[in-house]
Structure formats: C-alpha cells, structure tokens
Amino acid sequence: MAAISHIDPKEALAVKARVEQLSFYYGDAQALNRVSLDLAERRITALIGASGCGKSTFLRCFNRLHDLYPESRYEGQILLKPDDINIISKAVDPLEVRLRIGMVFQKPNPFPKTIFENVAYGLKVRGVRDRHFIEERVEGALRQASLWAETRDRLQDSAMTLSGGQQQRLCIARALAPQPELLLLDEPTSALDPIATANIEELLSELKEQVTILIVTHNMQQAARVSDFTAFMHLGELVEFGDTDTVFTTPRQKKTEDYITGRYG
C-alpha cells in the first residue's frame, strides 16, 4: 500500500506535504492507521470514503485541531514543504501550523461579526494594522471566493445575514485572505444547493493556481470533477491513492471499485 501512495516522480510535481505512517487515536480508539500519501503542490486532492472512515480525522490532523481536545494522540509524521517541519510533532507550535494552513468546515461557520471583520480576521490575528492593505486583501479574497459582487455594498452587515451558500463562500474567503499554503475543506458543499455547489467547484478549480487543496467529499461526481488526485479511505486506512482519472476508471482495489460504483457505503 505504501508503494502506491506516493506521487509518481515522472510527473515532476512538487510535493507540498508528505504524510508518513500517520496514525491517530481518540483516547484508546484508533481512527487512522498508518496512512501515507503526498499532497501535490497546487493541485486538488480529494479524500473519499464511507461515513466514519476517518476523513475528517485525517483532515484535522493537518492543522492540529485535535489538540483542542485532551486524549488525542498522533503517530507518524506530516512533513510540510518547503521547510519540512513535522506538523504533528509536539515540538511544533500548533499556532504556526494553523497560521500556514487554512480550513473550511462542513457547516458554514462565519463569526457573528460583520462580513468585513470575518474576512479580515486572519490578518487581525497576525497583527496586521495597515488599513489599506487589509481592505485590499479583503476585496481580493472576496473576489477569489466570487462573493465580491454580492457583498461589496454591505461589508458592514453581519455575516449572519448572508444565505447558507454565501456564508460558505465567506468562510472560504476568510480562509484565503491570509494566503495559506494549504487549504483544507471538509465537505464544503454538503449543505448547499447545486448552483452554489457548482460555484464553489468552479472556484476551487481557479484557486488551485495559487494554493494546494485537500478536500473531503461524499460526492463521487464532485471528486471526479474537481480533483487531480483521489485518495480512498476505508476504516481508518488508505486503500487507494492515485490520479483521479485512474482511480475512477481503473481502480486497483476491489473495495474502491465497489465504493465508487455505489455498491458500498
């Protein structure tokens, strides 16, 4: 399994993060079992698998969100390029990791503050004061999240007045404003209608010019449409990993095929 989990060197893609033998435990319960894979720089990697197989758990390792709860334990390593820091090492401050890696959650979770404050928040925690710079960055991030047209006249309104799809795009803008190196998305469209979903998929395709993306999705078509690489997980293990076309057309594992064709989960 380890053999298939690394990106084929002949493709000459840079690696943004290398996961090696990553295991994760909630107390005594093991949720991830020696997962190894590479995230290609400025590509979209999709994570698929049945409910409860550990996709969210895997994603949340990347920004050390598990550290918020006691009793969680990591093994193995996640090396973040270019400086090869081991994200999950105790010696690395989770704050540093979170400042470099952005995250969008399944349920839109804007802060109950204004639209502007939401998007500017990442800069605020970084101590950026330059008003002009912040305004520019907020506009840029909102444009990237294709939310600028709808919100340019109401930046001072509460983010809670936006619709669900707009809120999710706002959360994407919020994650993008500080220009993260890696963007994590946990089923970002599961609460959205098809049009909003299509918007966000389009947005992701544009975004990958600038940022490496790891996305969890339950939607096979979505994985097939937007991702360059696909990882299939089952019961905490990585079953198959490869470029999306191959995984979807000629999967090597029976389990993958069953899952993709809907015979399972």
Next chain:
Amino acid sequence: MARLRARSRRGPAQSHNPMPEAAISEALARRKRRDGWFALAGLLIMLAAVLTLVLLLAQLLVDGLPRLSLEFFVEFPSRFPQRAGIYSAWIGTLLVMLVTAFVAVPLGVAAGLYLEEYARRNWLTDLIEINVSNLAGVPSIIYGLLALGLFVNRFSLGQSIAAAGLTLALLIIPVVIVATREAIRAVPRNMREAAYAMGTTQWQMVAHHVLPYSTGSILTGIIIGLSRAIGETAPVITIGALTFIAFLPEAPIGGEFPYINFNWLDAPFTLLPIQIFNWLSRPQTEFHANAAAAALVLIALTLCMNATAIYLRYRYRRRVQW
C-alpha cells in the same frame, strides 16, 4: 381537528393502520382531554401566584403612594413621619452597589473565564466548581458573619460603605461566576474551532470571540446578582448598618483638586431595606406608610434592573445568533 377529520373521510379502504379509525379518534380525544386538564390546572396555579403578587403590590400602592413625593427622596429620616424621607437610604444603596459592582464584576467574570477557558480539569478545579455552586446557595446571613469578622474587624474597615459593598460583593460573586461560565459554555464548539483554525491564541480567543459573544448573558447575570444584593438586609445588619442617618457621605466627585475622593468609602451608611425595616418596627402607623413608599421605590429599582437585563439579553441575542 379539521385535518384529522379530512383524513378519516378518506375512509378505511386506503388505510393500512393496525388501529381502527374509531379507536384512534377515541385515543386522541382522551389525550386531548388530559392535555386540557393539565393546562387548566397550570393556569389556576399561575393565576393564584400572580394574584398574590398583584394584591401585595396593590396594598403597597394604597399605603405608600400618597407618601411618594419629591421631598420623600431628598429628606433625611426624622422623628416626624411626615417629614421623614429616604435621602440617606437611596444614596447609601447607590454607593454600596457601586462598590459591590466594582469588586464583584471583575473578580467574578475573571474567575468564570479562568475556570471555563484556562483551568485544566482535575480534582482541584472540580473542588472549586462544587464550592462555587454551593456558595451561591449559602444563606446570606453567613456572609454577614464572615464579613463582620473579616472586613469590619480584621481589616478594620469598620461599619462603612466599603465593608457593606465588599460583603454584598462576596454574596454575588458566585452568581456572577456561574452566569459567566454558563454564558461562555453557550459559545458553540464550531465557533471555537473556526477561530482556532484561523490561528488565534487563547487570549485572542477570549478577547475576540468568547467575551463579545457572551456579553449579553454575562451582563444579565451581573444585573440579576446586583438586584439580589440590593434587597439584602440580613448581612448588612450583621456588619452594622445604621438605621438612622441624617447626613450624606462626602460626595465622591467635586470639592478640591483632584475632584475625586474616596472618603465616602469610610462613611457609615444606611440602605433602603434597612430604612424600611426600621420604619416598620415603629409603633406609629404613619411610619408604616413611609415603609410602604420606600418599598415601592425598592421594587421599582429591582424591576428596572430586571427590565434592563431582559432588554440586554434581547439585544445581544439578536446580534449574536448561531
């Protein structure tokens, strides 16, 4: 009802229900009746409670309203009931509450924040938690006894506004702590995760999120605590509130440079509940009218505070909703 009948009209032909239609409507009717009885009983009990309150208030109004006038607020107590007023009492209440709020709010909120956000879960914090919740239920006279030994005698504060303020602060700090913790706990987990995922430090978490989102509930808790303190009589009698004061403490603002002074903290004091108590214990009925009038003032004060609490809760709820 209409919907129910419409459904039964469709007839048993399409119905795969194991229960016959007649039995269903019979069971439904029985349940409705039971609902009705319960609602009626609840209504009667509530009416009885409200009625008692209304009668009490009405009695107070009848007795006290004629005595309420501007002079009543700016006259000192006197041997002559017609000339007596609550000047020293309401000023005393105001100043004591000022001290109480200044002490209880920062301490209570900080303690609540610490327990909820920073403290590790272990036997020590568990012990503190249990104690805090128990303290909120300790009879207030006990606080009076503690304060008598601690503030009045040990710290030599004497029978002063400072001692009274501190005593009442002790009394409501547990209330403020509990309210703060509940308010903080109401900040949803996904909001915390959203913030931490942005790279906030713990302090930024508290300052940018936890406190702003829970301000409404914390303020509500503070006001409810203060409105409990404002009516307390036992502990302040214990520490020696005077019942007859015919002068005001030195004004905190004004006079000579630097125009602010703290001499008033040292002054003897009386409070509204004590003034009421004092007048009630006189044999002359005219004084009882004074007591009723002062009681009206006290009730109006508490109602105002509660109304403020409700308003704040409403305003902040509307602004912060998950």
